Amino acid sequence: QPAAVSDGVVRVGVIEDMSGVFASITGQGAVTAAAMAIEEFGGKVLGLPVELLHADHQNKADIGAATARKWFDEDKVDAILDVATSSPALAVLEIAKAKKKILTLSSPGSMRITNEACGPYVAHWAYDSYAVAHGTGNTLVKQGLDSWYFVTADYAFGHSLEKDAGDFVTASGGKVLGSIRHPVGTNDFASALLQVQASKAKVVALANAGGDTMNAIKQATEFGLTDGGQRLAALAGMINDVHGLGLLGARGLIITEAVYWDMNDETRAWSQRFFQRVKAMPNMLQAGVYSSVRHYLRAVQAAGTDETDAVMRKMREIPVNDVFFKNGYIRKDGRMVHDMHLFEVKQPSDSKGPWDYYRLINTIPAEEAFQPLSTSRCPLVKN
Amino acid sequence: MAEIVLEARDLSKEFKGFTAVKGVNLQVRRGTIHALIGPNGAGKSTVFNLITRFLPPTRGRILYKGRDITRARPADVARMGLVRSFQISAVFPHLSVLENVRVALQRPLGTSFHFWKPEASLHGLHERARDLIDAVNLAAWADRAAVELPYGRKRALEIATTLALDPEVMLLDEPLAGMGHEDIGHTAALIRRVAAGRTVLMVEHNLSVVADLSDTITVLRRGEVLAEGPYDTVSRDPEVREAYMGAGHG
Amino acid sequence: MLEIADLHGFYGESHVLHGVSLEVRRGEVVTLLGRNGAGKTTTMRAIMGILPKRTGAIRFRGAELVGMAPHRIPRLGIGYVPEERGIFASLSVDENLTLPPVVRDGGMTVEQIHALFPNLKGRGATQGTRLSGGEQQMLAIARVLRTGADLILLDEPTEGLAPVIIEQIGVAVRALKERGFTIVLVEQNFRFAATIADRHYVMEAGRVVDMIPNHRLHASMDKLHDYLGV
């Protein structure tokens, strides 16, 4: 029933960081992933064209918000299917809620998305700070690394990473010795690292992402942190960071990700196609964008319309099944629940070449991977 | 002897170890024209700046009508009726002649901070402004921007503006500097006219005008008072002749 | 040595020199007399090429100065002592003295300069502008003597100076003349000028209106009164 599609086009958009600190983990890769999902549908759904818009918010919440507002008001965009970075994402979230439009988020990891800020048309896709903090935190504490010091990016995602990991550490009998905050896009971690070094904490947990994580790891090596016996944990580390640092700099890091390109034939095939276009392997954020766009289009197909309520109902009904995410489902608070994996970065000698970086050490089953609904602060959960 | 209206006591000014004014004592009597002369760098302008509080003195006191104004703010000194002119012509170049004078008249109105009042509230001042402009023979220029005036006319405007404050004491720093011969005569006459009922302290190099106008002359040299008195006395002082006037004058 | 023909000079829009012509022979002391604003300083600035705009011809030893880059002119051997003296406050006396580069052989040594201006001796480390007005004037003159320039332009060297110092400067100028320097002097104080100059050019409103050799000065007194209003 094509008539049910507003103005004859299904328009979806993604707002990414195209040139900032998070450009390599979101950016063009995320846009390409979305495009690949649409291509799988032949660029059409319900016989009508699917149009993909993308924008660069330059890591500024107001640009992100202004873009979303204009897309909804002026450009007849039906859904926004990713917004990179927590701050712009939360800003867009408010607008999407007010305008009753579907929003799925893969790139940001802030817990507020599925707690205080949750909404009926919002889904949080690939990961969140709880999931990665949980994975990495548990593993390290079990190894007896029980005193932690945080180097935290001063924004929603950083805070929630620190809080979630800190909670695990204390819950499993460890101690959090302190934390240092830094603005996003910091150049110099020297004085933070010096403080961390003086604290003699066993684990230096980096509650930041992208370029910040890489910078911090690089400088930690420079100041001899690891030589002094302290262990670095990149809580939101991703395969791109490993690639940027090189195995020599990143070896031994524990990283929790939802996907790895080299898991099975299916992922390898898809990732190779992705690699052809982006010159990098996908990380969980980009795979998440692919997954959410694909799922959205399936829901539109099933609903026979692009009307928000109907599509959202279908999105919750149909299980998420694609190359990377198996049997996922969207919970009441908007969380898309799926397995998470724990990886250790290989030693240079064990690697067969570029992008052969991870060794799987553990898979965290979907039920355990995410914040239990019982502790959710999402108002939708209570009613 | 008339009352002393302005007095400097042991006034000194040092600039980073260099003493520009050294223990100057100066007494200006009410109703007189008092000239301050001396070679370049003698400290005349500095004394002027000290008296009008544009520079803080290193030492010494300044008394105006018996009140100590050594620590007063320059704007306050002006409000008390002690108003100066500048060595280089000081007008508001892009305001009209009328507005130039009106700015001076407007202060006593007390509405100068009123940013919500219309400009029309100042129109009541126009009559008085035009009178003052007439007095210095600028009527023909009243609506022209000050920047368009020839040099000598700017000095006239400056005097009109100064008069608008109805000062008790006027301090004129080289009022004739850079003027052509015609302007000099005119302006000297103007100064004489406006000096009636006021006190004038002026710095001037033009000795013939000084001789003509002033009741008392103070000669400064290297920051110190060298001589003081009426022109005839001063100009016969051998030291003054040596330091300033040279063989040619007097 | 220096020949100026039909020189016009401008400050922005205002036309200040209206066809100045004069010549100076080697070894002469020549003065420019004239009222305030007659264009004397401007003429000197035009020679030095630091006037924003000028037309006409200025020939120095056969080289045309109009159109030449300003920094090349002094290198031909012309020294300039400006009206306002131009002593640099951020430089010591010695630095001021050695600031202008030596442009030709035959300049005076620092010892010779000290002999000529004893006041400058032993003041080398003093900040330039701390000197008294007269000493500053001496320094300004001394500064160009070192460079080997043999044509010296002096703009009002006696302005505002005590007669004692004027006398001293007169002695210095005569000494320079004896050494073979050529000097062009701008003076208001024509009593002073009369004691040292060979010839006088009189300027009025941007033109040279007369030339009076020094020996005819007394005979021309009336004319001068007219010109200068003294």
Place this chain on the structure above:
Amino acid sequence: MFEFLGIPPQALFGQLLLGLINGSFYALLSLGLAVIFGMLNVVNMAHGAFYMIGAFVAWLLLAHAGIGYWWALVLAPLAVGALGLVLERTMLRRLYKVDHLYGLLLTFGLALIFEGAFRHQFGVSGQPYPTPELLRGGSNLGFMVLPVYRGWVVVFSAMVCLGTWFAIERTRLGAYLRAATENPVLVQAFGINVPVMVSLTYGFGVALAGLAGVLAAPIYQVNPLMGSNLIIVVFAVVVIGGMGSILGAIVTGLSLGLLEGLTKLLYPEAANIVVFVIMAVVLVIKPAGLFGRER
């Protein structure tokens, strides 16, 4: 073992040393700014951009021509200086006669162009630049591991600062510069080519920024925005030190670096703003700056 305000000496010395390193960058950058301001009366808002370009030139040399750090240390400042020279000749020169504010606005525009262009070309995520072979590793000072490279930065920039100070305050060339700052026309009338000197000064000033950029490359990522926030701090340094004072720029740069380090220990929250607070205080007490002359 002694303690300072309850801070263990390790932390104290460590942070102070880091402060000194930051201070070296402040000093180098504010020195360039001061030189330019002194001669041209231009507040060079593009200074941070030139710093960034210096780092990028080093990176480009390495990535595309295989030319390493030591050559970059020479070539990058030359390249940046040449760029500055061209800009001075073609643009800045036209503004000397109008209000000095226009110089500030022009260089602000240039900064936007440069940063925008590099950002467009290279993204802001930053390019890694390896520490030169010779300066790798750290040396254990007891209270901290000092990366050799950072030590080198302190020593080298101190040398450059001293050299510049000496050249300007103690040589003939410096005398020309200072004189031309006061009265360019007269200096020209002494046979010195002032316009060329002005161009060269601007070139030299920005070359110093370029040099700082090369020095920074191995420490921080090479990043199009690396200069944009740093430069405001440097402005504050210059205001505190007194505009146009060479010595003021160097001394204030280093001491503020130290002070910032100290603040990071005592009250880390204030570390970013301590410089500005000091600026406000200095303005109240000595409006011309600590070493400045009132103009």
Place this chain on the structure above:
Amino acid sequence: MSTQSTVHGRSGLGTPTPAVIPGAVLWAAALLLAVLAPFALYPVFLMKVLCFALFACAFNLLIGFAGLMSFGHAAFFGGAAYVTAHAAKVWALPPEFAILAGVGTATLLGLVFGALAIRRQGIYFAMITLALSQMVFFLALQLPFTGGEDGIQGVPRGRLFGLVDLTDPLAMYYAVLALFLSGFLVIRRAVHSPFGQVLKAIRENEPRAVSLGYRTERYKLLAFVLSASLAGLAGSVKALVFQLATLTDVTWQMSGEVVLMTLLGGMGTLLGPVVGAALVVALESYLAETSLPVPVVIGAIFVFCVLLFRKGIVGEIAGILKRRA
């Protein structure tokens, strides 16, 4: 009364202006256009233009009429935006009080900045304001209530005076228009007030103004505070329009942007900043959809204006009209 179309304020008093009637017609037409605009154009875009126009007008009051160039006006704009956002969201104040709180903050900031900065002039003044505003930037980054990198989001627009529902775009637009107009009129009046006269005199020749008995620092300070308050008003309104307050509003690049708007439109003209703001905002939103790098284009315009176009659009037009007259 002199009613001039270009309001440059420099032509002589009492000279009859031939453009009296066309001037009035022009104003009326502009007002009508502003009232009808949201039916043709995207209201949020228009509101953004109005906010920045007010911001630029406030900045212009200082540079154009007091001769002081602030390079730190983002502090007032952004500072007010934060406080308004916080007041509306956390304290749940109605919009009129939230705006008042923002403007009050900007005024206080203006007082502090002004007291420090007016000790110096020219480029020093610019640098000091720049540095002080950077301090506000860091405060905004670190103070707990500002939300760091996230800013304050989801600010409720609320009901104006408990009556007008501002979530309606048209209602919001007219509210913004009204606020802009009142800000604009305050500036226009201030420029032509007794205060404005003194300010002009100070700009022209400060020592002379002092010698006439004016305590010039106080006038400059008042001008600074006035300008800061109005910049704050612009920021407060912007926070409500976009329902957020973020670091962008307090960066020094924002301070630079408002300089550009004013420069482009014409410093010291009343309408210039409005034209400049409209142009820059339109340009930015156009550029955002192309692949051209925005800062480069903006920077190029800056360089162009400074080198060749210093009077700005309105300034140039006024110049041409004057020459023909």
